[in-house]
Amino acid sequence: MSVEEQLIEHAKQGKLLTHKCTDCGYLHLSTAYYCLKCGSKGFEDVILDGIGSVATFTIITVAPAGFEKYTPYAFVVLQLDNTHLRISGFMGGIASPEDLPVGTRAKITGFDDRGIVIEKQ
Ligand SMILES: [Zn+2]
Incomplete structure (x- = not known):
């Protein structure tokens, strides 16, 4: 792989x-x-739990061609627990900033044609 x-x-x-x-x-x-x-x-693989807090996000209301079925959704930057790492992914059902306060607990739940899928924890 x-x-x-x-x-x-x-x-x-x-x-x-x-x-x-x-x-x-x-x-x-x-x-x-x-x-x-x-x-x-020298490197070794380390598998982390994909859990953290929402650091920032952008709401997508006008999706790229082929992604209309997902709107509205948010492009989310997740600050992972216990590391300096931030990863980006997509969270469905986010229509306004009130739906997703910064700091909301969230986790990786899958992968689709947009990329990593994140959901509220
Ligand atoms: Zn080093």
């Missing part, structure tokens, strides 16, 4: 695949040749 396929399989189980520097422990969301923090080349 490619790294992207692995990411999708983990997302469907509510998990996030990350890449941890074996020297300094810094977590990377995508594969890198060198650690962004210390320059080391």
Whole structure:
């Protein structure tokens, strides 16, 4: 499986695949040749729970072609618990900012043709 396929399989189980520097422990969301923090080349896969708090979001009311069936939805940036990592994904049923206060607890619940799917916890 490619790294992207692995990411999708983990997302469907509510998990996030990350890449941890074996020297300094810094977590990377995508594969890198060198650690962004210390320059080391050693990495190991670490699977995290895809749970955190909504950091920011954008409501999509006019969707790109082919995505109209999903509107309204939000493009959400989720701050993952216990890490510096932020991931982005999509949350359905968000029509106005009142529907999703910043800081709302949320989690990864799947993957569809938009990308990672996030739902309120
Ligand atoms: Zn490192």
